[in-house]
Structure formats: structure tokens, C-alpha cells
Amino acid sequence: MAYNCVVLVKQVPDTTRITGEAMNPDGTVNRGALPAIFNPEDLNALELALDIKDKFGGKVTAITMGLPTASTVLKEALYRGADEAILVTDRRCAASDTLATSYILSCAVKKLDPDIILCGRQAIDGDTAQVGPQLAEKLGVAQITYVEKLLQLEEDRIAAKRSFGNGWQEVRGKLPVLLTVVEEANEPRVNVAHRMMKYKNAMSKADVEKQIRAENPDMDDEAFNNAVNAEVTKLENKGILIKQWDLDFLAADLQWCGRDGSPTKVHRIQSVVLAAKGAKDVEATDQGITDMVHELIEDNTIA
């Protein structure tokens, strides 16, 4: 039996490379100063989906919700083996918290009627691990979080091993199911050369618009639209169009999207500034260390 897999991916700032320059003076993060990358655990989710396709056949669709520039991660998904890529982008998605994000994504995923939905356990910009379970709830499907290994896939039954932090659990259930995948699950494959050749010019409608506008800054609206539509059709015929969906296309209820759909709000953001505590300098000599140890015994820090 072949399986229809949908993988949710996210473009994230590489928070492991934050330096002083990436912080604005007001304490906020200057996302522009950080390289944008494929969220690491989403690569593990993609790998698991591709592995299922290799073994059982079927289809892998990668979806992301984000700014038009997020098409970069979709291209990477195509390079690695995804059959189709969908960009969910709309200005009205801005300021969505995890609840609103999961609602919007649920509208998109429902259109694809998948057997298995996969996502990384969490994204490194927020580390919340919330969107997966929230999406599963919105879709009304079972969830298996922290998946380390797929144990069995047979007809409509799935079994997986999940990590429990200090142990593991093996569970079995029926499809459709949503899996959140941890980094220990697998080693993501690298880009495939012939797929890079095929998809290197893959673009979304927003990418096309940007390109045509840059090349023809003075083109009037009608000519511009005609040019965009012609190029989009051309990409579609070549099989290298990244589909682009907005909230109208998804028929999303706007009260659950963006700022209105987000119950959590930011009260305040502070950058982490380590305030020096005025450390006592201890000489790295026998005397210095003995004195320190003595002091710690005196004040009962060392029993």
C-alpha cells in the first residue's frame, strides 16, 4: 500500500549562531542578521517521509507557512526528494501564535487528505513543540510525538517507538496519524544532484512576481499580470511550480488567523544580558585555592 505523506517544514533563523550583531539595541532580535535555515528536526521528518515513500511508494508533499522567502526551504525539500511543495503565505497570517498557525495549517493539510502528517518535534526559533499536537487536534487525528523509529506500517496500521526522555514507549494506532520526529530518528539525506538540476529554477508565484518586477520596474499592471501568469503556467508545465496558497484559497475563517486568532500576546521581550556578579578573583595557586576551599567550608557550602 502506498502512503500519502505531508511534511510540515519551517524556515527558521539559525539561533545557534546568534552573536552580538544579531541583537537590536532595544533587546529585540534582528532576524535579518541571522542566516535562515531549514529547521533541523523538520529535515528528520522529511527523511522519515521519504523513507516511507522509498519502501512503500506514494507521495511526499512539503508545506510551509511563512513569508514568500520561505520557498527556499521548499526548494531544499524538492532537492532531497519531495514530489510537491506548497507555500502558504498571506499577510493576514502575520503575528499568528501556535494556535492560529495550527489552524491555518490544518486548512491546508485537509486539502491534501494525507495518511501520515509529519513534522519536526520543535523549531529552534521558539522551541515550543506545540504546533504538531495542536494541528493533530484540529485535524481530529491521533498523534505520536517524539518519534524515534517507525516500527511497522501495514495497511492502515502504524507502530512507532517514541522517546520518553528517560526511556521509550512503543505504540500502535490507525491512520491517519500525525508524527513529530526527533533528531535521533535518522540521518537526513543530502540533496540529490539530478533533482537539484531539475528544481533549481523552481519558483512560487511570489518569486515570479518579484523577479519580473525587478527586471521590468516600469511595466504596467496588466502587462505585469500577464507576464506573471505566463511564467507561472510555464513553470507548472515543467513541473517545477511551487504552489502558493493564501487564506482565501484555504477558505480560512479569519477570526482564527493572525493576531485575532492568537490568544497569546507578548507583554515584554528582554535580551539576555549577563550582569557581572562581581566575581572574586582567585589565584590559580595552591594558596589561592586552599583559601577559597576554606571559605566555602566556613560558610557551609561544602559539608
Next chain:
Amino acid sequence: MIQVNRSGEVWVFAEQREGDLEDVAIELLSKGRELADQLGVKLAAVLLGDKKAEGLTEKLGHFGADKVYLVVNPLLEHYQTNSYTKVIHDLIHKYEPQVFLCGATVCGRDLAPRVASATKAGLTADCTDLQIGDHEIRRTGEVHKDLLFQIRPAFGGNIIATIINYDRWPQMATVREGVMPMPEPDGNRKVEVVRDEAHLGTQDLALEIINQHIEEKKVNLKGARVIVTGGAGVGSKANFKKIWDLAHCLGAAPGATRAAVDLGFIDHDHQIGQTGTTVRPSLYIAVGVSGAVQHVAGMSDSKKIIAINKDPNAPIFKVAHYKIVGDLNQVVPRMIDSIREKV
């Protein structure tokens, strides 16, 4: 979804396994007690399980709960996403708490988002602190009083965000293990038990648990009075023996930074920091630790911190009480000698 209601209780999820309460549930009661007192409402624990769970109600009272909402059903023996979500969702709608806290454990991080989604409530993950405070919407001047400030590191620990939800309740948060102190039990405290029914059928158990294995943690970092942590600067697995030696002579637990774990010096159970355990011992000795924010987030509340590093500008010195600039290969053996002599 429930409306903002000022008389709602503060609830904590009493995570249990086989009738044993998880530490994080007790930590939540300690923080929950403070919040409930500030708000002038009751603190309640939400306890689900089979018969084995019933014995926990008194203990929850001893650790600060005024009330326990107890739901006992054979189908609740093991934690399962769908069944637990359904029961808790029903309880929330029936009793309308204003705050609902879960531990940021694997179980809590599986459950809380599912409940929040079903309830259409806001949820903040992995909080390291919770406070009560007011929020003013600058645009309109409208003030929302006595909200739950949900404080958490974000962006890999580089910023601290305070999150609120003022228009849809309950205010939900998961809280990291180990960041709230464990309270002392008070055996005289009495607790009110409110029994509720679970309306469950086997269709609510979406998954079947085939097999599971839970290991006791090999190292108890949270309970340790003294921790000796090695970082990448220790250099090799062989040299990491110095960390173990220093830990042994102090009766301390050996800890490690993520970098040291990734380099294979020691296993992940020992990892301290944002992706490991959060600790607050009486004495923390950081050896060859540079002081990345992700690590500091997990140890900066230690009462005394000794940092040993070759680089005088290492960020770890900013949180240290004792600064030793020097080669750990000389400093650590000197410390061991000096401690053996004195103690």
C-alpha cells in the same frame, strides 16, 4: 473556550506514573500556591489515573493543593493523549479555572498543546518563571490586571519573553522541570477531593501501548547539593576523569555542557542547560565551560558558582562568584588536594 473570570482557580496537572507523583507536579504546586495566594483563589491539582492514583490526593494536599479534582477510570491507567485531553477539556469547561499549568515533560508537552487547541486557549511552552502582573495595551490605554506573566527563554535562550493572554482563558503554560523549588510537605494540611466522572470509551484510546521502558535517571542532578560540570574545554573523554574525580571527593554530581555531551565526553543524562536539566545547587563548579547562554540558563540560579577557565574573558565569569583563570589540569588537582586535606 472559556471567558476571563476572576474567581477561577489556579490548576496544576498532577502528572503521575503507576501511582507515583512526578517531581514536576510538586514543583508546580509550589509555584501554584504563590500564584493562588496572590490572586486570592484556591489552588487545585488535577489528578487522572486508575485506582493506583487515588492514594496521591493527601500528598497533593501536603504540598499545597487546597483541592484535588480526581478522575479515576481504568481507561486512564496510562497517559494517552486523546483520553487525557478529553477529560481535562471537560473539567476546564465545567469548573472554568483561570490558570492551568503542566510540567514541560514529554507527557506535558504532548498533552498541553492538545488541550489548548481543543479549548482554543493560549499556551506558552517551557516557562522558567511565572508571575502575576498588569498589562497595558498602549494603543488604547486599556489595562488588564492580575494576569499570568508566562516568562520563557526564546531564540535559543538569547531573549527572555513575557507572554500573556488576556482575552481567552484559561491562561495555560508548561513549566520546565527543576526551575521551581521543591517545597517541604506539611502533613497537617487537609485537602478537599472533588470526584468527577470520565465519559470515555475505548474509541478515546487512539493508540495501544505495546511496550515501554522507563529508566531511572542514572544521575540525580536536580537533587544534588554540589555539581561539578565539565565543558568542551576539558578536551577529551580521558581528561573528563578529572571532573569525575573532583565530583567524587565533594560527593557531587557530575554535569556537562551540551558541547561536552556532543563530543562524547559523557552521556546526555548529565547535560545541564536549556536542552538538558535546569539546576540550582548550593555550589556549582564550572570547569572549562565557556558560558553559552543556553548553558547559563540552566545553572545561573546556583547559590555559589566557581568558574575555572583559561580565557579571562569567558562569559561564564559574568555569573561566577569565584573566578579562577588558569589551566584546569593544574587547578582541578589542586582543588582535590585542598578539599581532601580540609574535609
